[in-house]
Amino acid sequence: xxxxxxSGGEVKKPGASVxxxxxxxxxxxxSYDINWVRQATGQGLEWMGWMNPNSxxxxxxxxxxxxxxxxxNTSISTVYLELSSLKSEDTAVYYxxxxxxxxxxxxxxxxxxxxDYWGQGTLVTVSS
Amino acid sequence: QSVLTQPPSxxxxxxxxVTISCSGGSSNIGxxxxxxxxxxxxxxxxxxxxxxxxxxxxxxxxxSGSKSxxxxxxxxxxxxxxxxxxxxCAAWDDSLYAYVFGTGxxxxxx
Numbered sequence: 001x002x003x004x005x006x007s008g009g010e011v012k013k014p015g016a017s018v019x020x021x022x023x024x025x026x027x028x029x030x031s032y033d034i035n036w037v038r039q040a041t042g043q044g045l046e047w048m049g050w051m052n053p054n055s056x057x058x059x060x061x062x063x064x065x066x067x068x069x070x071x072x073n074t075s076i077s078t079v080y081l082e083l084s085s086l087k088s089e090d091t092a093v094y095y096x097x098x099x100x101x102x103x104x105x106x107x108x109x110x111x112x113x114x115x116d117y118w119g120q121g122t123l124v125t126v127s128s
Numbered sequence: 129q130s131v132l133t134q135p136p137s138x139x140x141x142x143x144x145x146v147t148i149s150c151s152g153g154s155s156n157i158g159x160x161x162x163x164x165x166x167x168x169x170x171x172x173x174x175x176x177x178x179x180x181x182x183x184x185x186x187x188x189x190x191x192s193g194s195k196s197x198x199x200x201x202x203x204x205x206x207x208x209x210x211x212x213x214x215x216x217c218a219a220w221d222d223s224l225y226a227y228v229f230g231t232g233x234x235x236x237x238x
Binding site for chain 1 (some may be wrong): 222232
């Protein structure tokens with residue numbers, strides 16, 4: 001069965017960097033984009049960006065430009081999220097999620113974009 | 129800040145029908161498909177509805193989605209205690225070039 005397993009929780013000081021891993025199994029790793037989503041306590045879900053594990057192509061939400069980097073290691077079916085210059089506001093649970101499919105639907109060519117499998121989440125705590 | 133607006137809360141008694149609205153704009157809901165996620169306490173979000181009204185395998189048919197113009201809605205019929213969770217709508221936004229989530233709605237079963 002499809003699984004996304006993330007690395008364990010992290011505690012970091014402000015200004016530091018953190019790297020979270022997401023290891024996929026149960027499907028062809030290079031066939032589906034991986035996205036990252038976070039949720040701070042009491043807040044809603046926030047999309048951070050996506051990566052194509054096959055090509056290495058990626059794109060980030062504007063809010064995180066310059067601070068985020070997504071990489072992958074295809075030999076171990078793993079995608080990494082690295083976030084730098086951490087602030088207390090970055091304290092959140094970080095999720096990786098597999099994009100269900102790519103493409104456009106219907107005569108109006110609506111973009112289909114959804115996540116069918118999620119990792120268990122990684123709590124990153126930023127505190128001095 | 130979220131660009132998709134949902135009511136913060138909704139509630140109903142077991143067996144009732146509950147509807148959650150999601151209001152967006154021409155660059156997101158108006159142009160792309162809408163999805164709904166359920167987040168049970170302490171768990172990762174789960175895809176509930178994709179492509180406006182499609183249910184993934186295993187999702188009960190009590191859950192249904194619809195879209196009209198720049199708004200969408202999720203209906204839960206025959207509300208059950210295990211439906212108590214947070215629900216989020218989402219869609220791609222062509223102007224932001226980003227995937228945007230709704231503000232979230234907490235459903236309480238009375």
